[in-house]
Amino acid sequence: MGPEVWAVVRASSVKDVAALAGxxxxxxxxxxxxxxxxxxxxxxxxxxxxxxxxxxxxxxARQLRAGHSxxxxxxxxxxxxxxxxxVAEGAERAAEAAGLSLFLCHSDNxxxxxxxxxxxxxxxxxxxxxxxxxxxxxTVLDDVRRNGTPLVIVDxxxxxxxxxxxxxxxxxxxxLAVEHLVERGHTRVAFIGxxxxxxxxxxxxxxxxxxWADAGLPDDQLTVVPTDGLTVVEGRSAGERLMGIGTxxxxxxxxxxxDLLALGLLQQLSxxxxxxxxxxxxxxxxxxxxxxxxxxxxxxxxxxxxxxGRRAAExxxxxxxxxxHVHEQLVFTPELVARRSTFS
Amino acid sequence: MGPEVWAVVRASSVKDVAALAGxxxxxxxxxxxxxxxxxxxxxxxxxxxxxxxxxxxxxxARQLRAGHSxxxxxxxxxxxxxxxxxVAEGAERAAEAAGLSLFLCHSDNxxxxxxxxxxxxxxxxxxxxxxxxxxxxxTVLDDVRRNGTPLVIVDxxxxxxxxxxxxxxxxxxxxLAVEHLVERGHTRVAFIGxxxxxxxxxxxxxxxxxxWADAGLPDDQLTVVPTDGLTVVEGRSAGERLMGIGTxxxxxxxxxxxDLLALGLLQQLSxxxxxxxxxxxxxxxxxxxxxxxxxxxxxxxxxxxxxxGRRAAExxxxxxxxxxHVHEQLVFTPELVARRSTFS
DNA sequence: TTGTATGCGTTATCAA
DNA sequence: TTGATAACGCATACAA
Numbered sequence: 124m125g126p127e128v129w130a131v132v133r134a135s136s137v138k139d140v141a142a143l144a145g146x147x148x149x150x151x152x153x154x155x156x157x158x159x160x161x162x163x164x165x166x167x168x169x170x171x172x173x174x175x176x177x178x179x180x181x182x183x184a185r186q187l188r189a190g191h192s193x194x195x196x197x198x199x200x201x202x203x204x205x206x207x208x209x210v211a212e213g214a215e216r217a218a219e220a221a222g223l224s225l226f227l228c229h230s231d232n233x234x235x236x237x238x239x240x241x242x243x244x245x246x247x248x249x250x251x252x253x254x255x256x257x258x259x260x261x262t263v264l265d266d267v268r269r270n271g272t273p274l275v276i277v278d279x280x281x282x283x284x285x286x287x288x289x290x291x292x293x294x295x296x297x298x299l300a301v302e303h304l305v306e307r308g309h310t311r312v313a314f315i316g317x318x319x320x321x322x323x324x325x326x327x328x329x330x331x332x333x334x335w336a337d338a339g340l341p342d343d344q345l346t347v348v349p350t351d352g353l354t355v356v357e358g359r360s361a362g363e364r365l366m367g368i369g370t371x372x373x374x375x376x377x378x379x380x381x382d383l384l385a386l387g388l389l390q391q392l393s394x395x396x397x398x399x400x401x402x403x404x405x406x407x408x409x410x411x412x413x414x415x416x417x418x419x420x421x422x423x424x425x426x427x428x429x430x431x432g433r434r435a436a437e438x439x440x441x442x443x444x445x446x447x448h449v450h451e452q453l454v455f456t457p458e459l460v461a462r463r464s465t466f467s
Numbered sequence: 468m469g470p471e472v473w474a475v476v477r478a479s480s481v482k483d484v485a486a487l488a489g490x491x492x493x494x495x496x497x498x499x500x501x502x503x504x505x506x507x508x509x510x511x512x513x514x515x516x517x518x519x520x521x522x523x524x525x526x527x528a529r530q531l532r533a534g535h536s537x538x539x540x541x542x543x544x545x546x547x548x549x550x551x552x553x554v555a556e557g558a559e560r561a562a563e564a565a566g567l568s569l570f571l572c573h574s575d576n577x578x579x580x581x582x583x584x585x586x587x588x589x590x591x592x593x594x595x596x597x598x599x600x601x602x603x604x605x606t607v608l609d610d611v612r613r614n615g616t617p618l619v620i621v622d623x624x625x626x627x628x629x630x631x632x633x634x635x636x637x638x639x640x641x642x643l644a645v646e647h648l649v650e651r652g653h654t655r656v657a658f659i660g661x662x663x664x665x666x667x668x669x670x671x672x673x674x675x676x677x678x679w680a681d682a683g684l685p686d687d688q689l690t691v692v693p694t695d696g697l698t699v700v701e702g703r704s705a706g707e708r709l710m711g712i713g714t715x716x717x718x719x720x721x722x723x724x725x726d727l728l729a730l731g732l733l734q735q736l737s738x739x740x741x742x743x744x745x746x747x748x749x750x751x752x753x754x755x756x757x758x759x760x761x762x763x764x765x766x767x768x769x770x771x772x773x774x775x776g777r778r779a780a781e782x783x784x785x786x787x788x789x790x791x792h793v794h795e796q797l798v799f800t801p802e803l804v805a806r807r808s809t810f811s
Numbered sequence: 812t813t814g815t816a817t818g819c820g821t822t823a824t825c826a827a
Numbered sequence: 828t829t830g831a832t833a834a835c836g837c838a839t840a841c842a843a
Contacts, residue, residue, distance in 0.1 A: 134592070134615050136836055147814045152838055162812060179614045182590035183530040184836035187819050192527075193587070202555065202571070203756075208546040215573060219580075224587045227546070227571035229559060236563075243537070243568045246526035248478070269521045271478050355760050393737075393762045412547075416699050418737045418762045480820055491830040496822060506828060528820035531835050 135176040144172035198254040205411040213432025251439030273442035296457035297330025309376040316380025317349040358387020376404035420462035479520040488516035542598040557776025595783030617786035640801040641674025653720040660724025661693040702731020720748035764806035
């Protein structure tokens with residue numbers, strides 16, 4: 124009979140370890156949590172027993188007793204959008220630094236799934252939740268708060284100050300994009316984005332319009348091309364509609380509400396033989412990795428994505444551990460990164 | 468004094484609910500778990516108390532008592548690669564169907580982070596773990612098994628049959644790609660991919676070589692262009708090297724080990740003014756959404772990504788619940804999707 | 812330095 | 828139909 128041929132019937136507990144090592148249960152616990160308080164001899168005896176049994180601490184029991192968990196979670200809208208995975212990466216690093224694990228939950232833009240995840244996380248009593256919600260005003264968020272789980276809203280805001288949040292000044296971002304296009308001499312510009320239930324989309328358009336008005340350009344030369352979402356496919360479809368406009372009235376530049384739209388638009392244009400920026404200049408938003416690496420490198424509005432995630436994690440930890448915590452709404456400043464898609 | 472102005476001091480427990488409703492603790496538990504065994508009158512009284520206190524079941528305690536959790540986890544290599552998020556989506560749906568939650572853990576290709584997550588998940592006693600490991604032969608995986616947590620390897624395989632796994636026949640995939648290029652008349656082809664520590668890369672190259680040999684073409688006309696990873700950036704760099712070869716000896720087609728490489732290559736070519744497929748035909752691998760939507764739609768080898776995730780989740784659940792479970796190594800068949808990048 | 816005892820919140824068994 | 832009680836595995840206060 125070789126070693127370890129028996130099946131695992133039940134995971135071993137501190138009790139099993141104590142029995143095998145010939146010590147008490149409390150001593151095993153001390154080896155685990157305050158190894159300094161136990162003599163080297165017994166400690167190694169206990170550690171041998173742990174190894175032999177393949178002992179793994181039961182986190183449920185630990186958490187029940189300790190009263191707090193060692194995990195954070197980020198509930199995100201779209202795992203395929205590099206913007207969110209970059210935010211997640213920033214949060215992940217902050218969590219790692221604090222000795223916590225970060226679990227990602229993909230709501231896929233569906234309120235029901237978001238609600239299920241939130242409920243589960245509250246039941247799990249995680250240390251804190253980061254969430255980019257489908258709707259920042261939905262009451263599910265208040266329910267989480269009511270149950271005492273710290274929650275930070277990421278990349279969205281709420282006017283009532285009920286939560287910490289981290290976001291970027293999207294009105295300013297929209298302004299930067301359009302100011303850039305105006306400087307480049309464009310007098311007919313399209314704004315591509317939607318649906319306008321998304322606050323970001325509204326804000327970026329608002330900033331765009333403000334810059335447009337400031338430049339003294341007429342309202343009807345800023346065309347809005349609505350989309351049903353912020354995806355590559357929607358960008359291609361918007362491109363078709365845009366190129367359907369007669370050349371005389373067609374905008375000479377487009378400001379897209381995010382980079383995925385811009386990439387879709389870019390692809391549609393090169394399929395139909397149009398050139399960028401010759402036939403159409405393009406400004407995107409988010410400055411995702413693919414923006415710089417696109418066939419025509421994309422001018423884009425950069426957001427400090429990792430920073431967003433990092434600060435969100437820090438805020439949620441502060442809320443979890445600091446009794447004097449007060450909610451903060453952080454607003455970061457975006458930055459325009461000019462590339463070939465707006466330079467002929 | 469308005470309602471709910473008091474701070475949350477401690478989440479309420481069944482005990483609190485019982486006290487407020489004027490019933491025993493066991494009755495509250497019955498309302499939670501076997502509502503039929505309690506009279507409508509007391510049930511609604513208990514439910515009112517729950518609402519008033521904002522009671523939420525403590526999952527740690529539930530799990531400690533019940534002995535099993537309600538969560539699955541998928542530890543993935545690269546959250547930015549749509550391949551993995553599609554696999555995750557398939558797993559998510561299977562989990563949802565089984566009434567479980569799926570947590571995503573991003574190892575970011577780092578063995579240490581993978582190990583941390585795995586250890587944490589085992590401590591949490593999750594129902595099962597799906598993992599696309601940095602190294603399928605690493606002993607961390609065996610440690611998980613030893614501790615009794617079901618584990619399924621995704622998109623990788625191990626020869627020893629110690630785990631369930633779901634994967635795609637990559638040798639066949641490589642063969643399909645090169646057979647296609649040979650049919651299109653190419654006699655100088657580049658294989659772009661690396662590092663060859665990745666089993667996939669080796670397999671796809673092996674299939675490519677087999678097809679090449681079967682076609683009776685000379686070894687030295689299948690050039691290997693090694694890369695340090697499977698990313699867009701690496702694809703661009705490979706493109707530069709490829710275009711540095713004199714036109715007389717330069718391959719007329721490239722088979723990339725994944726679509727991100729192919730997209731990077733495509734971008735590099737259009738930057739340098741080369742045309743696809745005129746100057747270089749391209750075949751990618753994975754058929755991610757962006758492949759079809761690229762500036763030149765990409766011929767690619769499609770893998771059943773969601774199916775992979777779905778079956779992996781089913782296998783891990785079988786291992787978790789079926790005492791007669793036997794390990795299975797599922798191998799799916801890839802399929803070539805021909806698009807413009809190989810048709811002039 | 813080590814052992815003993817208690818309780819975290821829940822579920823389930825059993826008795827009333 | 829409802830109530831009392833034990834147990835899950837662990838960490839800690841306290842006693843030895």
